[in-house]
Amino acid sequence: xxxxxxxxxxxxxxxxxxxxxxxxxxxxxxxxxxxxxxxxxxxxxxxxxxxxxxxxxxxxxxxxxxxxxxxxxxxxxxxxxxxxxxxxxxxxxxxxxxxxx
Numbered sequence: 001x002x003x004x005x006x007x008x009x010x011x012x013x014x015x016x017x018x019x020x021x022x023x024x025x026x027x028x029x030x031x032x033x034x035x036x037x038x039x040x041x042x043x044x045x046x047x048x049x050x051x052x053x054x055x056x057x058x059x060x061x062x063x064x065x066x067x068x069x070x071x072x073x074x075x076x077x078x079x080x081x082x083x084x085x086x087x088x089x090x091x092x093x094x095x096x097x098x099x100x101x
Contacts, residue, residue: 003029003037004096010070011086011096013060014038018080019045019052024059026099038081039100053077060084064095 004013016030021042030038045051061068076082
């Protein structure tokens, strides 16, 4: 099972965000009670006024080599578990798999 789904517009990623960390990094996969996979990502920012979400989107844009405007949080604005929409026509499968390692 993977943490992303390919759609007609791009991808939808499932992310488990840990704010207030010492540094920004990915940490493999997390499986919830329904056995759905989430990519674990730690960010330095605190979870207030969207700072952690912004840092998350900045990090993903850099790692996937896409514009920040192509990314948006579509579910979980104030939750640790999030769904991120990636609007792109690029094939990001390889880069996404690399993030999960």
